[in-house]
Amino acid sequence: MMEPIDLNKLLLLSHDEFCRRVEKIRVCMSEAGMSAVLINDNANTYYLTGRVFSGYVYIPQHGEVIFFVKRPVKLEGDCVVYIRKPEEITETLGLNVPENIGLELDITPYSAVERQKKIFPGSEIKNASPVMRKARSQKTAEEIDKIRRSGIKHVHVYSRIPYLYNEGMTDMELQVEIEKTSRLEGCLGQFRISGDSMELYMGNVLVGENADAPSPYDFAMGGAGLDPSLPVGANDTEIKPGNTVMIDMNGNYNGYMTDMTRVYALGKIDPLALKAHQCSIDIHRALVDMMKPGTEAKVLYERAEAMVKERGLQDYYMGHRQHAGFIGHGVGIEINELPVIAPRSRDIIAEGNVIALEPKFVIPHVGAVGIENTYAVYADRVECLTPAPEAISYFMI
Amino acid sequence: MMEPIDLNKLLLLSHDEFCRRVEKIRVCMSEAGMSAVLINDNANTYYLTGRVFSGYVYIPQHGEVIFFVKRPVKLEGDCVVYIRKPEEITETLGLNVPENIGLELDITPYSAVERQKKIFPGSEIKNASPVMRKARSQKTAEEIDKIRRSGIKHVHVYSRIPYLYNEGMTDMELQVEIEKTSRLEGCLGQFRISGDSMELYMGNVLVGENADAPSPYDFAMGGAGLDPSLPVGANDTEIKPGNTVMIDMNGNYNGYMTDMTRVYALGKIDPLALKAHQCSIDIHRALVDMMKPGTEAKVLYERAEAMVKERGLQDYYMGHRQHAGFIGHGVGIEINELPVIAPRSRDIIAEGNVIALEPKFVIPHVGAVGIENTYAVYADRVECLTPAPEAISYFMI
Numbered sequence: 001m002m003e004p005i006d007l008n009k010l011l012l013l014s015h016d017e018f019c020r021r022v023e024k025i026r027v028c029m030s031e032a033g034m035s036a037v038l039i040n041d042n043a044n045t046y047y048l049t050g051r052v053f054s055g056y057v058y059i060p061q062h063g064e065v066i067f068f069v070k071r072p073v074k075l076e077g078d079c080v081v082y083i084r085k086p087e088e089i090t091e092t093l094g095l096n097v098p099e100n101i102g103l104e105l106d107i108t109p110y111s112a113v114e115r116q117k118k119i120f121p122g123s124e125i126k127n128a129s130p131v132m133r134k135a136r137s138q139k140t141a142e143e144i145d146k147i148r149r150s151g152i153k154h155v156h157v158y159s160r161i162p163y164l165y166n167e168g169m170t171d172m173e174l175q176v177e178i179e180k181t182s183r184l185e186g187c188l189g190q191f192r193i194s195g196d197s198m199e200l201y202m203g204n205v206l207v208g209e210n211a212d213a214p215s216p217y218d219f220a221m222g223g224a225g226l227d228p229s230l231p232v233g234a235n236d237t238e239i240k241p242g243n244t245v246m247i248d249m250n251g252n253y254n255g256y257m258t259d260m261t262r263v264y265a266l267g268k269i270d271p272l273a274l275k276a277h278q279c280s281i282d283i284h285r286a287l288v289d290m291m292k293p294g295t296e297a298k299v300l301y302e303r304a305e306a307m308v309k310e311r312g313l314q315d316y317y318m319g320h321r322q323h324a325g326f327i328g329h330g331v332g333i334e335i336n337e338l339p340v341i342a343p344r345s346r347d348i349i350a351e352g353n354v355i356a357l358e359p360k361f362v363i364p365h366v367g368a369v370g371i372e373n374t375y376a377v378y379a380d381r382v383e384c385l386t387p388a389p390e391a392i393s394y395f396m397i
Numbered sequence: 398m399m400e401p402i403d404l405n406k407l408l409l410l411s412h413d414e415f416c417r418r419v420e421k422i423r424v425c426m427s428e429a430g431m432s433a434v435l436i437n438d439n440a441n442t443y444y445l446t447g448r449v450f451s452g453y454v455y456i457p458q459h460g461e462v463i464f465f466v467k468r469p470v471k472l473e474g475d476c477v478v479y480i481r482k483p484e485e486i487t488e489t490l491g492l493n494v495p496e497n498i499g500l501e502l503d504i505t506p507y508s509a510v511e512r513q514k515k516i517f518p519g520s521e522i523k524n525a526s527p528v529m530r531k532a533r534s535q536k537t538a539e540e541i542d543k544i545r546r547s548g549i550k551h552v553h554v555y556s557r558i559p560y561l562y563n564e565g566m567t568d569m570e571l572q573v574e575i576e577k578t579s580r581l582e583g584c585l586g587q588f589r590i591s592g593d594s595m596e597l598y599m600g601n602v603l604v605g606e607n608a609d610a611p612s613p614y615d616f617a618m619g620g621a622g623l624d625p626s627l628p629v630g631a632n633d634t635e636i637k638p639g640n641t642v643m644i645d646m647n648g649n650y651n652g653y654m655t656d657m658t659r660v661y662a663l664g665k666i667d668p669l670a671l672k673a674h675q676c677s678i679d680i681h682r683a684l685v686d687m688m689k690p691g692t693e694a695k696v697l698y699e700r701a702e703a704m705v706k707e708r709g710l711q712d713y714y715m716g717h718r719q720h721a722g723f724i725g726h727g728v729g730i731e732i733n734e735l736p737v738i739a740p741r742s743r744d745i746i747a748e749g750n751v752i753a754l755e756p757k758f759v760i761p762h763v764g765a766v767g768i769e770n771t772y773a774v775y776a777d778r779v780e781c782l783t784p785a786p787e788a789i790s791y792f793m794i
Contacts, residue, residue: 005625007621007625012625041593042593042594042596046625046626050625051625051626051628052596052613052625052626052627052628053613053628054594054613054614054615055613070613071611071612071613071614071615071719072611072612072613072619072628072719073611073718073719074611074718103507105506105507105508105511106506106507106508106509107506107593108506108507109502109503109504109505109506109507109592110500110502110503110505110506110507110510111502111503111524111526112503113507114502127508129508172580173581175580176577176580176581179576179577179580180573180576180577183569183572183573183576184570184573186623188598188623188624188626188627189598189599189627190596190598190626190627192596195506195593196438196439196504196592196593197439197451199439199449199587199589201585201586201587202586214468214469214470214471215468215469216449216450216451216452216467216468216469217451217468218451218468222469224404226583226585227585227651227652228402228404228409228443228447228448228449228652229443229448229449229585229587229651229652229730230449230585230586230587230652231448231449231450231469254624254626255624255625255626255627256626321470321471322468322469322470333626
């Protein structure tokens, strides 16, 4: 249960937790030689305050954090300044102009950055996006606890999936039942993705050959979708005996999400699919053993690829007609956080990382197999935050 | 029914329709003195091709449109060039360097624009966003037909709402039933908003006092939401006699959407609420009569405001604790298109505009009232694309 919160207080985090997050950011700022950052992105303001609001958070390397609020009205707290437009930030800062200023250059539109630059006419402009991505990739215990609590609900919803199937259902009909079950369990629905080039509604249900339909989006698996305006996921395929159903649904129950995939089937499936599914499970085991602070992310990718080749499954790995370029990613407030588990990734596994691993396969005429779990990395161990049965489940009919 | 489409062809529009849209863009480019534009945003590439893909569309003022595709694999058609990174665009353009180039500066992140600029080292950089917004605001007959078809399904879903209510339901429980009904009717779910500062999942169900909870987002109405990570909409309020239930759910059934709001209630409600609801309906009638090509958008806003003041309802208009600054907006591929019906809008109503009007009220202790319809503007008339009964409906129990 969530404790009752005073929604008039701007800061919905405890003071200690707020300080921990600011400190993480300041360490990354220091590494990047940054005097101050100005934060505007919803995911980043939520990280810093525990709420989404319209406005800016100004974090100097030294001195007090200032919250510039446009909306909603009547938020209270220390260092809360109401503004109507970003230019008013100048008045509050006065002569405390930073030597350089980090702006969210990888997310904020060009025109908005040009406007923000004018607030700091004498300051060198730097990119705060890598700083924020790195700080957010090393979760606090409180953040991991939120993800763990999303995971519990996520697992609970998945446990009901075998009972949601009815004979003759299409992928969409099943997906709608899972959406409803998720929502009644408290799923917020919002699927936060950094940047606006990737789009997905509530998750992905892939049946049979549709798993191999190439998608324009940078997801591990594709699917044709219902309409070319949203070419991903379910496409009204009927679930038939011998096909697999890969389910990768939204796990956002409190602002932090888990990412989890499981496979279901109607009756017997091809032994090749079972072999590939087992390979995915075995890759998880091997990678979890390697997922220690200090390990290079690309080494995990290479280990997985070697296991796939040993078993002669490379033709099916991460898609058949189009292959995804990564097998894992950080997850938290957004679905595409650091680190990225990819062949040319420069990321290093760190304590506090929360990582979704998703080695998957597409077997022609059968469908997609493999699992995805979300893991928290600690100094001395790894915790699975999506502890659901991993074998292929069979629909109850 | 949608005709079967060949998904391997890049262009999913007819040649004529494609030419009409390119011509609209070129007229706007010419007004802005733009030699070429480079399009990357999903909504804009969908507008130009009838599909979302990962890549760029290059439109010179004179000469052929070129499609640079990163994903998905194997799209076919004239002037389709596969690239891995934007820098490869240079090779194809060769010596055909435009004098100036319009980039989507209001949408594309700063870092991405800096990278795109390097493709055109000798060209002046201009802002293509206003050009694309204006071209897209003047819909073709084919676009209006898609919106009309979304409207038919949207109206059908709303007609079932009175039967979805069960005694003791909360706003969320009702919303989940409407979500399911919408999805089974073919709703794609995706709620496209230009920019990433506004967030909403599938729509907004506001019961009683929650209608007045201020939201950080720039929607006409707010709501506290279930969680501070997504502070908008339903907040688990039980639907009680005397309260109104305002329903503003996703109308995207084919890539183009209608925007429609209706009000429901459980038993008798305060006469003040009925009076305000009737005022909203009357504003619609008055504004539809004025919504002719050439009319200034702000004049519509002023007329509505005058009607509200005549009836002494200004305290409740567009929110009670926090007031929205607009009463209408263009709608199509995205929910926040041109024109904007606001006091300082410089937009002029034009043929082909599709406009959602939403004069709404919040009545203390009762909830939100008022309706929203989507209208198409023609040379000589206005068509309502959301023709559902406008009076407050009562739940069946």
